[in-house]
Amino acid sequence: MLYINDLTKKYGSFTAVNHLSLHIPEGDLFGFVGPNGAGKTTTIRIVCGLLKASSGSVRIGSSEATVGTKEMKRLIGYVPDFFGVYDNLKVREYMDFYGSMYGMCSRDIAKLSDDLLELVNLSDKKEFYVDTLSRGMKQRLCVARALLHNPKLLILDEPSSGLDPRARVEMKELLKNLHSMGKTIVISSHILSELSEMCTSIGIMSHGQLITAGRIEDIMRQAAGGKRIHIQIASGIEIAVRLLQEQVGVIVESVRENEIIISNNNTDEQISALMGLLIQNQVVLTGFYREEGNLEALFMQLTGGDSQ
Protein backbone atom coordinates (compact mmCIF):
# COMPACT_ATOMS: atom_id res chain seq x y z
CA MET A 1 0.00 0.00 0.00
CA LEU A 2 2.57 2.62 1.10
CA TYR A 3 5.97 2.49 -0.55
CA ILE A 4 8.61 4.84 0.77
CA ASN A 5 11.79 4.63 -1.23
CA ASP A 6 15.13 6.08 -0.13
CA LEU A 7 13.50 9.11 1.47
CA THR A 8 15.81 11.82 2.74
CA LYS A 9 15.04 15.17 4.29
CA LYS A 10 17.82 17.61 5.07
CA TYR A 11 17.73 20.99 6.78
CA GLY A 12 21.07 22.49 5.91
CA SER A 13 23.63 20.15 7.38
CA PHE A 14 21.09 18.39 9.62
CA THR A 15 19.53 15.23 8.24
CA ALA A 16 16.07 14.66 9.69
CA VAL A 17 15.29 11.57 7.63
CA ASN A 18 18.14 9.55 6.24
CA HIS A 19 17.54 7.24 3.26
CA LEU A 20 14.37 5.73 4.68
CA SER A 21 12.84 2.85 2.76
CA LEU A 22 9.67 1.20 3.96
CA HIS A 23 6.78 -0.82 2.63
CA ILE A 24 3.48 -1.02 4.49
CA PRO A 25 1.15 -3.70 3.05
CA GLU A 26 -2.56 -3.08 2.50
CA GLY A 27 -4.74 -3.67 5.55
CA ASP A 28 -1.85 -3.24 7.99
CA LEU A 29 -2.02 -1.27 11.19
CA PHE A 30 1.52 0.02 11.24
CA GLY A 31 3.06 1.63 14.31
CA PHE A 32 5.81 4.17 13.91
CA VAL A 33 8.02 4.29 16.98
CA GLY A 34 11.00 6.45 17.82
CA PRO A 35 12.33 9.02 20.26
CA ASN A 36 11.72 12.74 19.78
CA GLY A 37 13.64 14.02 16.79
CA ALA A 38 13.84 10.54 15.25
CA GLY A 39 12.15 11.77 12.09
CA LYS A 40 8.71 10.15 12.43
CA THR A 41 6.70 13.35 12.13
CA THR A 42 8.94 14.59 9.32
CA THR A 43 8.33 11.33 7.44
CA ILE A 44 4.58 11.55 8.03
CA ARG A 45 4.49 15.18 6.91
CA ILE A 46 6.38 14.33 3.73
CA VAL A 47 3.94 11.51 2.95
CA CYS A 48 0.99 13.84 3.57
CA GLY A 49 2.43 16.50 1.26
CA LEU A 50 3.12 19.00 4.03
CA LEU A 51 6.85 18.95 3.53
CA LYS A 52 9.07 18.60 0.51
CA ALA A 53 11.57 15.74 0.61
CA SER A 54 15.20 16.40 -0.28
CA SER A 55 15.27 13.13 -2.21
CA GLY A 56 13.46 9.84 -2.50
CA SER A 57 9.92 8.95 -3.43
CA VAL A 58 6.59 8.01 -1.89
CA ARG A 59 3.94 5.94 -3.65
CA ILE A 60 0.54 4.72 -2.53
CA GLY A 61 -0.82 1.51 -3.99
CA SER A 62 -0.67 1.36 -7.75
CA SER A 63 -1.15 5.10 -8.04
CA GLU A 64 1.60 6.93 -9.85
CA ALA A 65 0.62 10.18 -8.19
CA THR A 66 3.41 12.17 -6.60
CA VAL A 67 3.40 13.65 -3.12
CA GLY A 68 1.45 16.87 -2.75
CA THR A 69 -0.78 16.34 -5.77
CA LYS A 70 -4.57 16.23 -5.53
CA GLU A 71 -4.59 12.54 -6.55
CA MET A 72 -2.24 11.67 -3.70
CA LYS A 73 -4.13 13.82 -1.19
CA ARG A 74 -7.33 11.95 -2.04
CA LEU A 75 -5.65 8.70 -0.99
CA ILE A 76 -4.59 9.95 2.43
CA GLY A 77 -6.49 10.88 5.56
CA TYR A 78 -4.31 12.77 8.03
CA VAL A 79 -4.85 13.23 11.76
CA PRO A 80 -2.21 15.50 13.31
CA ASP A 81 -1.06 15.21 16.92
CA PHE A 82 -2.66 18.51 17.79
CA PHE A 83 -5.18 20.46 15.81
CA GLY A 84 -7.12 23.58 16.52
CA VAL A 85 -10.75 24.20 15.87
CA TYR A 86 -12.75 27.14 14.63
CA ASP A 87 -14.89 29.08 17.05
CA ASN A 88 -18.54 29.21 16.13
CA LEU A 89 -18.49 26.11 13.94
CA LYS A 90 -20.72 23.14 14.70
CA VAL A 91 -19.64 19.51 14.34
CA ARG A 92 -21.91 19.06 11.32
CA GLU A 93 -20.54 22.23 9.70
CA TYR A 94 -16.98 21.17 10.49
CA MET A 95 -17.53 17.93 8.57
CA ASP A 96 -19.28 19.80 5.78
CA PHE A 97 -16.37 22.25 5.48
CA TYR A 98 -13.72 19.56 5.11
CA GLY A 99 -15.92 17.43 2.86
CA SER A 100 -16.31 20.41 0.51
CA MET A 101 -12.56 20.86 0.52
CA TYR A 102 -12.33 17.40 -1.03
CA GLY A 103 -14.84 18.47 -3.68
CA MET A 104 -17.68 16.36 -2.27
CA CYS A 105 -21.27 17.46 -2.70
CA SER A 106 -23.36 18.44 0.32
CA ARG A 107 -25.69 15.44 0.06
CA ASP A 108 -22.81 12.93 0.13
CA ILE A 109 -21.14 14.80 2.95
CA ALA A 110 -24.31 14.79 5.05
CA LYS A 111 -24.84 11.05 4.55
CA LEU A 112 -21.22 10.10 5.19
CA SER A 113 -20.94 12.47 8.15
CA ASP A 114 -23.85 10.75 9.85
CA ASP A 115 -22.23 7.33 9.39
CA LEU A 116 -18.81 8.49 10.48
CA LEU A 117 -20.07 10.38 13.50
CA GLU A 118 -21.92 7.23 14.47
CA LEU A 119 -18.68 5.27 14.05
CA VAL A 120 -16.72 7.62 16.30
CA ASN A 121 -19.56 7.86 18.80
CA LEU A 122 -20.32 11.51 18.21
CA SER A 123 -23.70 11.33 16.51
CA ASP A 124 -25.36 13.00 19.49
CA LYS A 125 -22.90 15.93 19.24
CA LYS A 126 -23.75 16.91 15.68
CA GLU A 127 -25.23 20.26 16.66
CA PHE A 128 -22.56 21.06 19.26
CA TYR A 129 -19.91 23.67 18.63
CA VAL A 130 -16.57 21.97 17.97
CA ASP A 131 -14.70 24.10 20.51
CA THR A 132 -16.96 22.84 23.29
CA LEU A 133 -15.97 19.19 22.76
CA SER A 134 -13.44 17.45 25.01
CA ARG A 135 -9.96 16.71 23.69
CA GLY A 136 -10.81 13.04 23.18
CA MET A 137 -13.98 13.93 21.28
CA LYS A 138 -12.09 16.40 19.12
CA GLN A 139 -9.54 13.73 18.31
CA ARG A 140 -12.27 11.27 17.33
CA LEU A 141 -13.95 13.98 15.29
CA CYS A 142 -10.65 14.55 13.53
CA VAL A 143 -10.51 10.84 12.69
CA ALA A 144 -14.05 11.05 11.28
CA ARG A 145 -13.02 14.10 9.29
CA ALA A 146 -9.97 12.28 7.93
CA LEU A 147 -12.18 9.39 6.78
CA LEU A 148 -14.75 11.58 5.07
CA HIS A 149 -13.27 11.25 1.59
CA ASN A 150 -12.74 7.51 2.05
CA PRO A 151 -8.94 7.53 1.88
CA LYS A 152 -6.98 4.34 1.28
CA LEU A 153 -4.47 5.25 3.93
CA LEU A 154 -5.15 6.79 7.32
CA ILE A 155 -2.17 8.45 9.00
CA LEU A 156 -2.32 9.44 12.66
CA ASP A 157 0.48 11.36 14.31
CA GLU A 158 0.40 10.54 18.03
CA PRO A 159 -3.37 10.43 18.31
CA SER A 160 -3.26 9.57 22.00
CA SER A 161 -1.02 12.40 23.15
CA GLY A 162 -2.73 14.52 25.75
CA LEU A 163 -5.71 12.18 26.10
CA ASP A 164 -6.95 10.83 29.42
CA PRO A 165 -6.91 7.03 29.93
CA ARG A 166 -10.56 6.62 28.97
CA ALA A 167 -10.17 8.64 25.78
CA ARG A 168 -7.07 6.59 24.95
CA VAL A 169 -8.99 3.35 25.27
CA GLU A 170 -11.77 4.76 23.09
CA MET A 171 -9.26 5.86 20.48
CA LYS A 172 -7.58 2.45 20.55
CA GLU A 173 -10.90 0.70 20.08
CA LEU A 174 -11.78 3.03 17.23
CA LEU A 175 -8.53 2.27 15.44
CA LYS A 176 -8.95 -1.46 15.96
CA ASN A 177 -12.43 -1.14 14.57
CA LEU A 178 -11.19 0.71 11.50
CA HIS A 179 -8.47 -1.87 11.00
CA SER A 180 -11.01 -4.67 11.13
CA MET A 181 -12.90 -2.82 8.38
CA GLY A 182 -9.83 -3.21 6.20
CA LYS A 183 -8.34 0.29 6.43
CA THR A 184 -4.59 0.65 6.17
CA ILE A 185 -3.48 2.72 9.14
CA VAL A 186 -0.15 4.27 10.03
CA ILE A 187 0.10 5.50 13.58
CA SER A 188 3.01 7.16 15.31
CA SER A 189 2.98 6.93 19.07
CA HIS A 190 5.16 7.05 22.14
CA ILE A 191 2.96 4.66 24.05
CA LEU A 192 4.69 1.43 23.13
CA SER A 193 2.41 -0.88 25.13
CA GLU A 194 -0.56 0.54 23.22
CA LEU A 195 1.15 -0.02 19.88
CA SER A 196 2.14 -3.58 20.74
CA GLU A 197 -1.48 -4.32 21.61
CA MET A 198 -3.09 -3.07 18.43
CA CYS A 199 -0.51 -2.87 15.63
CA THR A 200 0.06 -5.66 13.16
CA SER A 201 3.51 -4.35 12.29
CA ILE A 202 5.85 -1.67 13.56
CA GLY A 203 8.91 0.27 12.53
CA ILE A 204 11.44 1.75 14.92
CA MET A 205 13.19 4.96 13.89
CA SER A 206 16.14 6.71 15.43
CA HIS A 207 18.25 9.61 14.20
CA GLY A 208 16.34 9.70 10.92
CA GLN A 209 16.95 6.05 10.14
CA LEU A 210 14.68 3.06 10.24
CA ILE A 211 16.38 0.66 12.60
CA THR A 212 13.95 -2.20 12.30
CA ALA A 213 10.53 -2.89 10.83
CA GLY A 214 8.36 -5.94 10.51
CA ARG A 215 5.41 -7.94 11.83
CA ILE A 216 4.72 -7.31 15.49
CA GLU A 217 5.19 -11.04 16.38
CA ASP A 218 8.62 -11.03 14.79
CA ILE A 219 9.61 -7.82 16.52
CA MET A 220 8.37 -9.14 19.87
CA ARG A 221 10.29 -12.35 19.34
CA GLN A 222 13.32 -10.25 18.55
CA ALA A 223 12.63 -8.28 21.72
CA ALA A 224 12.67 -11.45 23.80
CA GLY A 225 15.78 -12.60 22.11
CA GLY A 226 13.12 -14.92 20.67
CA LYS A 227 14.70 -17.75 22.43
CA ARG A 228 13.33 -18.10 25.97
CA ILE A 229 10.93 -20.97 26.46
CA HIS A 230 8.94 -21.87 29.58
CA ILE A 231 8.30 -25.62 30.04
CA GLN A 232 5.73 -26.50 32.72
CA ILE A 233 6.04 -30.01 34.08
CA ALA A 234 3.75 -32.08 36.37
CA SER A 235 6.30 -34.86 37.07
CA GLY A 236 9.79 -35.95 35.98
CA ILE A 237 11.45 -32.56 36.37
CA GLU A 238 14.87 -34.09 37.19
CA ILE A 239 14.79 -36.24 34.03
CA ALA A 240 13.75 -33.20 32.02
CA VAL A 241 16.60 -31.06 33.36
CA ARG A 242 19.13 -33.81 32.59
CA LEU A 243 17.80 -34.31 29.05
CA LEU A 244 17.73 -30.58 28.32
CA GLN A 245 21.26 -30.07 29.58
CA GLU A 246 22.46 -32.79 27.20
CA GLN A 247 21.05 -30.95 24.17
CA VAL A 248 23.35 -28.81 22.03
CA GLY A 249 22.38 -25.15 21.94
CA VAL A 250 20.06 -25.34 24.93
CA ILE A 251 20.86 -23.56 28.19
CA VAL A 252 18.76 -24.28 31.26
CA GLU A 253 18.32 -20.81 32.78
CA SER A 254 16.25 -21.66 35.81
CA VAL A 255 14.47 -24.58 37.41
CA ARG A 256 11.46 -24.01 39.66
CA GLU A 257 9.09 -26.49 41.31
CA ASN A 258 7.04 -27.15 38.18
CA GLU A 259 8.76 -25.06 35.56
CA ILE A 260 12.00 -24.98 33.63
CA ILE A 261 13.07 -21.90 31.65
CA ILE A 262 15.48 -22.55 28.84
CA SER A 263 17.12 -20.32 26.26
CA ASN A 264 18.13 -21.79 22.94
CA ASN A 265 19.12 -21.07 19.40
CA ASN A 266 17.20 -23.96 17.88
CA THR A 267 14.64 -23.85 15.11
CA ASP A 268 10.94 -24.50 15.70
CA GLU A 269 11.37 -28.06 14.35
CA GLN A 270 14.23 -28.75 16.78
CA ILE A 271 12.18 -27.41 19.67
CA SER A 272 9.29 -29.66 18.64
CA ALA A 273 11.64 -32.66 18.57
CA LEU A 274 12.94 -31.68 22.01
CA MET A 275 9.43 -31.71 23.44
CA GLY A 276 8.84 -35.10 21.85
CA LEU A 277 11.99 -36.39 23.53
CA LEU A 278 10.78 -35.23 26.95
CA ILE A 279 7.41 -36.97 26.47
CA GLN A 280 9.10 -40.20 25.31
CA ASN A 281 11.15 -40.17 28.54
CA GLN A 282 8.02 -40.14 30.73
CA VAL A 283 8.16 -36.39 31.51
CA VAL A 284 4.57 -35.16 32.01
CA LEU A 285 4.23 -31.72 30.37
CA THR A 286 1.37 -29.42 31.39
CA GLY A 287 2.41 -26.30 29.52
CA PHE A 288 4.86 -24.90 27.04
CA TYR A 289 5.17 -21.33 25.75
CA ARG A 290 7.60 -18.96 24.18
CA GLU A 291 8.25 -15.87 26.25
CA GLU A 292 6.71 -12.66 24.84
CA GLY A 293 9.12 -9.83 24.20
CA ASN A 294 9.14 -6.45 25.85
CA LEU A 295 8.86 -3.77 23.19
CA GLU A 296 10.04 -1.05 25.51
CA ALA A 297 13.24 -2.95 26.32
CA LEU A 298 13.86 -3.53 22.62
CA PHE A 299 13.12 0.11 21.87
CA MET A 300 15.61 1.31 24.48
CA GLN A 301 18.18 -1.18 23.25
CA LEU A 302 17.79 -0.25 19.58
CA THR A 303 17.61 3.49 20.08
CA GLY A 304 20.59 3.45 22.42
CA GLY A 305 18.52 4.53 25.41
CA ASP A 306 17.43 7.82 23.86
CA SER A 307 14.83 9.48 25.94
CA GLN A 308 11.40 9.57 24.33
Added chain:
Amino acid sequence: MRILAKPIKINPIIKKDLQVTARSMRLSWALFAYEVILTLAFLLALAIIQSDNNSYYSSRNIYSYLIYLFPVQAAVQAFIVALIVPIITAPSISGEKERQTFDIMLTTCMSPFSIVFGKVVSAVIRILFFVAAGMPIMALAFVVGGLEWSSLLYFILTIILLSVFSGSIGICCSAFCRKSIVAVVLSFIIYFVIYILTFVPTILRFLWSKGEHAGESMLFLLINPAVFFEEFFMQIMTGESAFGVAGSNFDKSEVGVITYSLSQGKTWMFLSAACIFILAILFMLAAAWKVNPMHSSSKNNFTGKSNRNKRKNKDVQ
Protein backbone atom coordinates in the same frame (compact mmCIF):
# COMPACT_ATOMS: atom_id res chain seq x y z
CA MET B 1 -29.39 21.13 -19.48
CA ARG B 2 -26.94 18.95 -17.67
CA ILE B 3 -24.63 21.90 -17.27
CA LEU B 4 -27.48 23.94 -15.86
CA ALA B 5 -28.40 21.19 -13.43
CA LYS B 6 -24.86 21.02 -12.08
CA PRO B 7 -24.73 22.81 -8.72
CA ILE B 8 -22.37 25.76 -8.46
CA LYS B 9 -19.61 24.95 -6.04
CA ILE B 10 -18.76 27.78 -3.70
CA ASN B 11 -15.22 27.91 -2.40
CA PRO B 12 -15.63 26.20 1.01
CA ILE B 13 -13.32 28.73 2.66
CA ILE B 14 -15.67 31.57 1.72
CA LYS B 15 -18.65 29.67 3.12
CA LYS B 16 -16.88 28.74 6.35
CA ASP B 17 -15.38 32.19 6.92
CA LEU B 18 -18.72 33.89 6.39
CA GLN B 19 -20.46 31.37 8.64
CA VAL B 20 -17.94 31.91 11.44
CA THR B 21 -17.98 35.70 11.01
CA ALA B 22 -21.76 35.90 10.99
CA ARG B 23 -21.89 34.22 14.40
CA SER B 24 -19.33 36.52 15.90
CA MET B 25 -20.32 39.62 17.86
CA ARG B 26 -17.32 41.39 16.36
CA LEU B 27 -19.11 41.85 13.04
CA SER B 28 -22.08 43.55 14.70
CA TRP B 29 -19.83 45.90 16.66
CA ALA B 30 -17.71 46.66 13.60
CA LEU B 31 -20.82 47.48 11.55
CA PHE B 32 -22.11 49.70 14.33
CA ALA B 33 -18.80 51.58 14.53
CA TYR B 34 -18.74 51.91 10.73
CA GLU B 35 -22.23 53.39 10.64
CA VAL B 36 -21.39 55.85 13.42
CA ILE B 37 -18.24 57.03 11.62
CA LEU B 38 -20.11 57.45 8.33
CA THR B 39 -22.93 59.37 10.01
CA LEU B 40 -20.47 61.66 11.77
CA ALA B 41 -18.58 62.23 8.51
CA PHE B 42 -21.87 63.06 6.76
CA LEU B 43 -22.95 65.49 9.47
CA LEU B 44 -19.54 67.12 9.53
CA ALA B 45 -19.50 67.54 5.75
CA LEU B 46 -23.04 68.94 5.87
CA ALA B 47 -22.08 71.38 8.61
CA ILE B 48 -19.09 72.61 6.62
CA ILE B 49 -21.18 73.10 3.47
CA GLN B 50 -23.86 74.96 5.46
CA SER B 51 -21.35 77.22 7.19
CA ASP B 52 -19.70 77.95 3.83
CA ASN B 53 -23.14 78.70 2.44
CA ASN B 54 -23.83 81.22 5.19
CA SER B 55 -20.62 83.06 4.57
CA TYR B 56 -20.02 82.81 0.84
CA TYR B 57 -22.93 81.45 -1.10
CA SER B 58 -26.53 82.32 -1.47
CA SER B 59 -29.12 79.85 -0.15
CA ARG B 60 -30.06 79.23 -3.78
CA ASN B 61 -26.95 77.29 -4.68
CA ILE B 62 -26.39 75.29 -1.50
CA TYR B 63 -27.90 72.30 -3.29
CA SER B 64 -25.18 72.32 -5.91
CA TYR B 65 -22.64 71.88 -3.11
CA LEU B 66 -24.56 69.09 -1.38
CA ILE B 67 -23.52 66.90 -4.28
CA TYR B 68 -20.03 66.85 -2.72
CA LEU B 69 -21.41 64.75 0.10
CA PHE B 70 -21.02 61.83 -2.28
CA PRO B 71 -17.23 61.99 -2.74
CA VAL B 72 -16.79 62.82 0.94
CA GLN B 73 -18.80 59.76 1.96
CA ALA B 74 -17.06 57.63 -0.65
CA ALA B 75 -13.61 58.78 0.48
CA VAL B 76 -14.46 58.04 4.11
CA GLN B 77 -15.74 54.58 3.15
CA ALA B 78 -12.69 53.89 1.01
CA PHE B 79 -10.41 55.00 3.84
CA ILE B 80 -12.15 52.74 6.35
CA VAL B 81 -12.11 49.83 3.89
CA ALA B 82 -8.40 50.34 3.28
CA LEU B 83 -7.89 50.16 7.04
CA ILE B 84 -10.21 47.23 7.72
CA VAL B 85 -9.24 44.82 4.94
CA PRO B 86 -5.65 44.15 6.06
CA ILE B 87 -6.92 43.73 9.61
CA ILE B 88 -9.29 41.03 8.32
CA THR B 89 -6.93 39.32 5.88
CA ALA B 90 -3.51 39.65 7.53
CA PRO B 91 -4.40 37.22 10.31
CA SER B 92 -6.31 34.85 8.03
CA ILE B 93 -3.47 32.44 7.17
CA SER B 94 -1.19 33.20 10.11
CA GLY B 95 -4.26 32.75 12.34
CA GLU B 96 -4.88 29.31 10.80
CA LYS B 97 -1.22 28.50 11.45
CA GLU B 98 -1.47 29.71 15.05
CA ARG B 99 -4.67 27.70 15.52
CA GLN B 100 -2.99 24.70 13.85
CA THR B 101 -5.79 24.24 11.36
CA PHE B 102 -3.73 25.17 8.34
CA ASP B 103 -1.92 21.83 8.00
CA ILE B 104 -5.20 19.98 7.73
CA MET B 105 -6.34 22.48 5.13
CA LEU B 106 -3.21 21.81 3.08
CA THR B 107 -3.77 18.05 3.14
CA THR B 108 -7.12 18.48 1.41
CA CYS B 109 -7.68 18.77 -2.33
CA MET B 110 -7.83 22.58 -2.21
CA SER B 111 -4.90 24.12 -4.06
CA PRO B 112 -2.88 26.77 -2.22
CA PHE B 113 -4.17 29.42 -4.64
CA SER B 114 -7.79 28.39 -3.98
CA ILE B 115 -7.15 28.75 -0.26
CA VAL B 116 -5.60 32.19 -0.71
CA PHE B 117 -8.28 33.27 -3.19
CA GLY B 118 -11.03 32.05 -0.87
CA LYS B 119 -9.60 34.07 1.99
CA VAL B 120 -9.41 37.24 -0.12
CA VAL B 121 -12.92 36.82 -1.55
CA SER B 122 -14.41 36.19 1.90
CA ALA B 123 -12.75 39.44 3.06
CA VAL B 124 -14.18 41.30 0.05
CA ILE B 125 -17.66 39.94 0.77
CA ARG B 126 -17.37 41.04 4.39
CA ILE B 127 -16.39 44.50 3.15
CA LEU B 128 -19.45 44.53 0.92
CA PHE B 129 -21.55 44.04 4.07
CA PHE B 130 -20.08 47.31 5.30
CA VAL B 131 -20.60 49.05 1.97
CA ALA B 132 -24.22 47.85 1.87
CA ALA B 133 -24.73 49.06 5.42
CA GLY B 134 -23.37 52.46 4.41
CA MET B 135 -25.64 52.76 1.36
CA PRO B 136 -28.57 54.56 3.05
CA ILE B 137 -26.23 57.31 4.26
CA MET B 138 -24.53 57.38 0.89
CA ALA B 139 -27.91 57.65 -0.85
CA LEU B 140 -28.62 60.96 0.93
CA ALA B 141 -26.28 62.62 -1.54
CA PHE B 142 -28.61 61.49 -4.33
CA VAL B 143 -31.58 63.30 -2.82
CA VAL B 144 -30.39 66.64 -4.16
CA GLY B 145 -29.92 65.24 -7.65
CA GLY B 146 -27.08 65.78 -10.10
CA LEU B 147 -25.63 62.32 -9.57
CA GLU B 148 -26.16 59.31 -11.77
CA TRP B 149 -27.04 55.95 -10.25
CA SER B 150 -24.24 54.47 -12.32
CA SER B 151 -21.85 56.49 -10.11
CA LEU B 152 -22.93 54.34 -7.23
CA LEU B 153 -22.24 51.18 -9.23
CA TYR B 154 -18.79 52.47 -10.22
CA PHE B 155 -18.15 53.34 -6.60
CA ILE B 156 -18.98 49.75 -5.56
CA LEU B 157 -16.69 48.38 -8.26
CA THR B 158 -13.94 50.70 -7.05
CA ILE B 159 -14.43 49.52 -3.48
CA ILE B 160 -14.24 45.89 -4.65
CA LEU B 161 -10.99 46.63 -6.48
CA LEU B 162 -9.63 48.40 -3.43
CA SER B 163 -10.68 45.49 -1.18
CA VAL B 164 -9.10 42.90 -3.47
CA PHE B 165 -5.89 44.92 -3.54
CA SER B 166 -5.76 45.51 0.21
CA GLY B 167 -6.84 41.93 0.85
CA SER B 168 -4.11 40.54 -1.35
CA ILE B 169 -1.49 42.58 0.52
CA GLY B 170 -2.88 41.29 3.82
CA ILE B 171 -2.96 37.67 2.67
CA CYS B 172 0.56 37.87 1.28
CA CYS B 173 1.88 39.18 4.60
CA SER B 174 -0.15 36.51 6.38
CA ALA B 175 1.49 33.79 4.32
CA PHE B 176 4.99 35.07 5.01
CA CYS B 177 4.53 35.70 8.75
CA ARG B 178 3.99 33.19 11.53
CA LYS B 179 2.24 35.66 13.82
CA SER B 180 -0.89 37.59 12.97
CA ILE B 181 0.23 40.80 14.63
CA VAL B 182 3.46 40.81 12.59
CA ALA B 183 1.41 40.20 9.45
CA VAL B 184 -0.86 43.19 10.22
CA VAL B 185 2.12 45.47 10.89
CA LEU B 186 3.87 44.30 7.71
CA SER B 187 0.67 44.96 5.71
CA PHE B 188 0.62 48.56 6.87
CA ILE B 189 4.32 48.96 6.05
CA ILE B 190 3.57 47.81 2.48
CA TYR B 191 0.63 50.21 2.50
CA PHE B 192 2.99 53.01 3.43
CA VAL B 193 5.29 52.09 0.55
CA ILE B 194 2.46 51.94 -2.00
CA TYR B 195 0.36 54.87 -0.79
CA ILE B 196 3.11 57.27 0.27
CA LEU B 197 6.49 56.33 -1.17
CA THR B 198 5.18 56.10 -4.75
CA PHE B 199 4.82 59.88 -4.59
CA VAL B 200 8.54 60.33 -3.99
CA PRO B 201 9.71 59.96 -7.64
CA THR B 202 6.98 62.39 -8.74
CA ILE B 203 7.92 64.95 -6.11
CA LEU B 204 11.62 64.64 -6.89
CA ARG B 205 11.01 64.98 -10.63
CA PHE B 206 8.73 67.93 -9.99
CA LEU B 207 11.41 69.65 -7.95
CA TRP B 208 14.03 68.75 -10.56
CA SER B 209 11.98 70.43 -13.29
CA LYS B 210 11.64 73.50 -11.03
CA GLY B 211 7.96 72.94 -10.42
CA GLU B 212 6.90 72.68 -14.03
CA HIS B 213 5.85 69.05 -14.45
CA ALA B 214 6.55 65.57 -13.10
CA GLY B 215 6.82 63.82 -16.46
CA GLU B 216 7.01 60.04 -16.61
CA SER B 217 7.92 59.69 -12.94
CA MET B 218 4.16 59.88 -12.40
CA LEU B 219 3.88 56.38 -13.82
CA PHE B 220 4.78 55.08 -10.35
CA LEU B 221 1.44 56.45 -9.22
CA LEU B 222 -0.38 53.97 -11.46
CA ILE B 223 -0.22 51.44 -8.61
CA ASN B 224 -1.32 53.93 -5.97
CA PRO B 225 -4.98 53.25 -5.10
CA ALA B 226 -5.36 56.72 -3.54
CA VAL B 227 -4.44 58.36 -6.84
CA PHE B 228 -6.74 55.97 -8.68
CA PHE B 229 -9.55 56.91 -6.32
CA GLU B 230 -8.95 60.59 -6.84
CA GLU B 231 -8.88 60.11 -10.61
CA PHE B 232 -12.11 58.11 -10.37
CA PHE B 233 -13.91 60.95 -8.56
CA MET B 234 -12.50 63.61 -10.81
CA GLN B 235 -13.92 61.68 -13.74
CA ILE B 236 -17.31 61.24 -12.05
CA MET B 237 -17.68 64.76 -10.69
CA THR B 238 -16.04 66.86 -13.41
CA GLY B 239 -15.41 64.52 -16.34
CA GLU B 240 -11.74 65.57 -16.32
CA SER B 241 -8.59 63.64 -15.57
CA ALA B 242 -6.88 64.50 -12.29
CA PHE B 243 -3.71 63.21 -13.84
CA GLY B 244 -4.13 65.57 -16.72
CA VAL B 245 -4.70 68.53 -14.45
CA ALA B 246 -1.89 67.65 -12.08
CA GLY B 247 0.82 66.47 -14.34
CA SER B 248 0.35 66.69 -18.04
CA ASN B 249 -1.25 69.91 -19.12
CA PHE B 250 1.80 70.22 -21.22
CA ASP B 251 3.05 69.57 -24.65
CA LYS B 252 4.02 66.10 -25.79
CA SER B 253 7.60 67.22 -26.17
CA GLU B 254 7.67 68.50 -22.58
CA VAL B 255 6.31 65.49 -20.69
CA GLY B 256 6.85 62.65 -23.12
CA VAL B 257 4.44 60.69 -25.29
CA ILE B 258 3.49 58.13 -22.62
CA THR B 259 2.60 60.69 -19.97
CA TYR B 260 0.73 62.80 -22.47
CA SER B 261 -1.28 59.84 -23.77
CA LEU B 262 -2.17 58.71 -20.27
CA SER B 263 -3.59 62.12 -19.39
CA GLN B 264 -6.15 61.89 -22.17
CA GLY B 265 -9.73 60.86 -21.30
CA LYS B 266 -10.11 57.92 -18.98
CA THR B 267 -6.90 56.15 -20.02
CA TRP B 268 -5.16 56.74 -16.71
CA MET B 269 -8.13 55.47 -14.69
CA PHE B 270 -8.46 52.21 -16.60
CA LEU B 271 -4.73 51.60 -16.80
CA SER B 272 -4.36 52.29 -13.09
CA ALA B 273 -7.22 49.87 -12.31
CA ALA B 274 -5.51 47.21 -14.43
CA CYS B 275 -2.14 47.80 -12.72
CA ILE B 276 -3.71 47.61 -9.25
CA PHE B 277 -5.56 44.42 -10.19
CA ILE B 278 -2.43 42.79 -11.64
CA LEU B 279 -0.46 43.75 -8.53
CA ALA B 280 -3.21 42.17 -6.40
CA ILE B 281 -2.97 38.94 -8.40
CA LEU B 282 0.82 38.96 -7.98
CA PHE B 283 0.45 39.35 -4.20
CA MET B 284 -2.00 36.42 -4.16
CA LEU B 285 0.32 34.27 -6.28
CA ALA B 286 3.21 35.08 -3.93
CA ALA B 287 1.05 34.03 -0.97
CA ALA B 288 0.02 30.79 -2.72
CA TRP B 289 3.65 30.05 -3.54
CA LYS B 290 4.66 30.63 0.04
CA VAL B 291 2.01 28.40 1.60
CA ASN B 292 2.60 25.59 -0.87
CA PRO B 293 4.79 23.10 1.02
CA MET B 294 6.07 21.72 -2.27
CA HIS B 295 7.50 25.09 -3.30
CA SER B 296 8.53 27.14 -0.33
CA SER B 297 11.92 26.94 1.31
CA SER B 298 12.44 23.96 3.58
CA LYS B 299 14.10 25.91 6.39
CA ASN B 300 10.92 27.80 7.16
CA ASN B 301 8.93 24.61 7.14
CA PHE B 302 11.01 22.66 9.63
CA THR B 303 8.13 21.51 11.71
CA GLY B 304 9.53 18.36 13.29
CA LYS B 305 7.84 17.83 16.63
CA SER B 306 10.90 18.44 18.76
CA ASN B 307 11.52 21.67 16.89
CA ARG B 308 7.89 22.74 17.21
CA ASN B 309 7.99 22.09 20.92
CA LYS B 310 11.12 24.19 21.24
CA ARG B 311 9.38 26.98 19.36
CA LYS B 312 6.31 26.70 21.56
CA ASN B 313 8.44 26.88 24.71
CA LYS B 314 10.23 29.91 23.31
CA ASP B 315 6.88 31.56 22.63
CA VAL B 316 5.75 30.84 26.19
CA GLN B 317 8.96 32.34 27.60
